[in-house]
Amino acid sequence: YDNHALGFMEQLQGLQEAVDSLGTRLKEAVDSTLCREEGLRAAMAKLGEELKEYVDASLQRMDRVVAACLQRRDEQWREELKQHEAKSRLSWRPTRSSTPAAPISTGPRPTTDVTLALPPVVPSTPPIRMEFPKFGESRSSADIVDFIEQCENFLTLRPLCDAELMGTLNAVLKGPARSWWLATRSKINTWVQFKKAFLEAFLPSDYQAEIEEQLRAHVQAPQQCLRDFAYDHRALCLKWRPDMGEGEIVHRILSACNPRLASGLRGTVSTVEQLVKVGSLIERDWSNTRDYWSPPSQEVPHAGGKGARISPQNTREPPVAPGDP
Structure with missing residues (x-):
């Protein structure tokens, strides 16, 4: 009996040691997992911040590029306008050519030919000055639809490429519309996509x-x-x-x-x-x-000498239908 008891105690002690070892390993595994999770979260947070900074920098760079492109285009239009104005002015350019003089005693007198050179008149067509429509705090359905119609009218006269249009929309949308645009612009690349998304976002469902x-x-x-x-x-x-x-x-x-x-x-x-x-x-x-x-009123003399305006009665008789008395 003592031998069995000692054997049982040894087995129990071995089992206790195994349980303690298993608990230690489990704790170490949990701690390791938590550390890896915290490290992963920190890495993801850092990556998210870097991505946000990269996107913001890219948007700012694109806005600067679009603004510079528009400025270059305006400068080009101004130069073309100046050239058209210069060509449209009439300039007189006299050209003198003299024939050699003959002897005075026998030859004719020297003559002078004057030729007026007129440049062709080129009509100047200055560009139409238009501003891209803006949209801000309005909540009226009519204002939302009018904004889209005004944008389409502008794009009909001043077509913009997709990159210029996206940069322009970033500048003309204000308030909640700008907040919506900043969150949605990564999914939109063309005017058709913007129009559909904008109307779905701002027009009421019962429009x-x-x-x-x-x-x-x-x-x-x-x-x-x-x-x-x-x-x-x-x-x-x-x-x-x-x-x-x-x-x-x-x-x-x-x-x-x-x-x-x-x-x-x-x-x-x-x-x-x-x-x-x-x-x-x-x-x-x-x-x-x-x-x-309804003929105009007529004046009839008063007893006091002044005329009074009255409407004549039965001045014109309306046509009588057949069978009327």
Whole structure:
């Protein structure tokens, strides 16, 4: 029994030593893992800072390059303008050529020919001065759409390459728009990509419903001419649905304009231009009719000698329809 007890105690002691050794190795492994994780985090943080500094430096360098490029282009335009102005001025360049004089007694008198050399007149075409539109704190849907339209108008007259456009957008966007641009510009390389991302970021999700509501509430005012109303209504229709057909636009204009005018136009016009042309003629006829049946007032003498302006009654009789008494 004692031998068994001693053997069991030895085994228990060996097991205790093995457990202690295993715990020591486990602790060392955990400490080593933690150290490696901390080192990895520190390395990643350092790498992130270096990457951020590199990106910021690259953006600043690109902005300087774009600005220098634009300045060189402006200088080139100014030089070309000066050259055109210099060529457009009329300059007189007399050239004298004398014939050799003959003897006085027998030859003719010396003559002098004067030739006026006129340079060709080159019309000068100075460049159009335009500034790239800016966008800041506005939250209106109309301002957002107007900014995109103004940018497209600018790019139509002054095309920019993608690098110049990206640098220009970095300078014209302010406030929240600039914050959005700094976080998104790495994913955008062209104007089409910018336009799509910008509208998705700033236009409200119910923009189409808002335009539809404006279109539904847009009717012709009593003193508004048909031409102005038709063009405004067509613009709203195309803003709501750019692919809307001409026939549907005409139908919507007739549904929202003066009912009396619409009754005379339905079935006779098929385009907006025809609607405006015929409708304007009808409106002019209405105006002439009112002027015809409303003659100017006349003066009749007073007892005191001064004239008083009164409207004559029944000066003109309107035409009587057949069958009327």
